[in-house]
Amino acid sequence: MARFIFLKFFRLITLLFVVSLLTFILVSMSPIDPIRAYIGADMLLVSAEQRELIEAYWGLNQSIYIQYFHWITSLLTGDFGTSFIYRLPVIDVIADxxxxxxxxxxxxxxxxxxxxxxxxxxxxxxxxxxxxxxxxxxxxxxxxxxxxxxxxxxxxxxxxxxxxxxxxxxxxxxxxxxxxxxxxxxxxxxxxxxxxxxxxxxxxxxxxxxxxxxxxxxxxxxxxxxxxxxxxxxxxxxxxxxxxxxxxxxxxxxxxxxxxxxxxxxxxxxxxxxxxxxxxxxxxxxxxxxxxxxxxxxxxxxxxxxxxxxxxxxxxxxxxxxxxxx
CATH class of the missing domain: 1.10.3720.10 (MetI-like)
Structure with missing residues (x-):
């Protein structure tokens, strides 16, 4: 039974890693602009310099590999990040x-x-x-x-x-x-x-x-x-x-x-x-x-x-x- 549980747990970790990687890549290829979704109707009032500052704040100006590495390391520490649309920690949105x-x-x-x-x-x-x-x-x-x-x-x-x-x-x-x-x-x-x-x-x-x-x-x-x-x-x-x-x-x-x-x-x-x-x-x-x-x-x-x-x-x-x- 112990071997059975260990193998299942190992498969779960592998599954979550593969799913997270594929999902992260697919989402990064989405035509939806996260900055525009975050700002909303006030996007026309945001200058190019302000947009660059927002991208730097959220780490969106980095390559996809670095973004995924930062996200997965934060996830391992229990930090799921901050929701763009709810302006709250993701864990709080999910718990609610x-x-x-x-x-x-x-x-x-x-x-x-x-x-x-x-x-x-x-x-x-x-x-x-x-x-x-x-x-x-x-x-x-x-x-x-x-x-x-x-x-x-x-x-x-x-x-x-x-x-x-x-x-x-x-x-x-x-x-x-x-x-x-x-x-x-x-x-x-x-x-x-x-x-x-x-x-x-x-x-x-x-x-x-x-x-x-x-x-x-x-x-x-x-x-x-x-x-x-x-x-x-x-x-x-x-x-x-x-x-x-x-x-x-x-x-x-x-x-x-x-x-x-x-x-x-x-x-x-x-x-x-x-x-x-x-x-x-x-x-x-x-x-x-x-x-x-x-x-x-x-x-x-x-x-x-x-x-x-x-x-x-x-x-x-x-x-x-x-x-x-x-």
Whole structure:
């Protein structure tokens, strides 16, 4: 287990280094002028000498290699730099929005997992039935539905027409930060989380269905059927454990998809999370903030797959025997 953790940690460090280097190079090639984005509408009032002073202050007059070296060394000391558009340390901007994004992604991840695995299991156990065809049609419809359109539709129905949920933001308007409760944040995150979870249900459901169908054709399942086991007992006793491994792997690997989907959802619902921050940083040339959020998203994907591997190790006794050499 110690060797497994060390190798995973080494791969994480390598991944973050490669992602940061490639992202830094791509951002430096962007046509967006960070000085213009930093100054804004007053750019016409800035002289050439003042522009040179600003470039020297931010280190933008140096080569890209020196800029990357200074940024990566500062990152190792815990300094993520200063955001151009928020005029605050990047770590403070991320900390202010991190909980909102984690709450949104966490709620949608749980919902999509429960619904996806549940529907996929029902479809496989009822293969060829009307219910199976309805579930597959529902999944195919979700896969072809744009996430932003689905969010706008839910927003119009449940917020504008019915007034069940708020129209946006992550907390009530006119309330100080000290008065906002966890319940308020969860209430504002329900509709965005439902939108994001509906997008992730289809992949989990279809993958679970196909894997469970394969398991139901194995000899030990056929033997169990011959012994008279059917329905829920057959699923619980013989199929559930074998089906959970690939389902868990797919679901944990969906962290990256959820983070990408959260960018669109946060824009639709004006939800102040990391997704909305990375869009603002990309459009306005906020390189320090953009790079920091890209690294966080890479960690999301890696940690999701890492947790899936750990579950594989815990749930599959064959891997534990192989690890002990037996």
């Amino acid at each position: 929005r991190f909980f909102s994004s984690i709450l949104l992604i966490g709620m949608s991840w749980v919902l999509s997992g429960l619904v996806g695995i549940g529907l996929g299991s029902i479809a496989a156990m009822k293969r060829g039935s009307v219910l199976d065809r309805l579930i597959k049609g529902y999944c195919y419809l979700l896969l072809s539905t744009p996430g932003f359109w689905l969010g706008l539709l839910l927003l119009m129905v449940f917020s504008v027409w019915l007034g069940v949920f708020p129209t946006g933001l992550s907390a009530p308007i006119g309330v100080t930060a000290s008065e906002i409760t966890i319940g308020d944040k969860m209430y504002h995150a329900i509709l965005p989380a439902i939108t994001l979870s509906l997008i992730g249900v289809a992949n989990v459901c279809l993958h679970t269905r196909e894997k469970l169908l394969d398991i139901l054709q194995t000899p030990f399942i056929l033997q169990a059927r011959a012994n008279g086991f059917t329905g829920f007992y057959l699923f619980k006793r013989h199929a559930l454990r074998n089906m959970l491994l690939p389902a868990i792997s797919v679901h944990f690997a969906s962290f990256g998809e959820l983070f990408g989907g959260a960018i669109l959802v946060e824009q639709v619902f004006s939800y102040p999370g990391l997704g909305q921050a990375v869009v603002d940083a990309g459009l306005q040339g906020d390189i320090p903030l953009f790079l920091a959020i890209v690294l966080i998203s890479a960690c999301f994907v890696f940690v999701g797959n890492w947790i899936a591997d750990i579950f594989y190790y815990l749930l599959d006794p064959r891997l534990r025997k192989r690890g002990t050499g037996s």
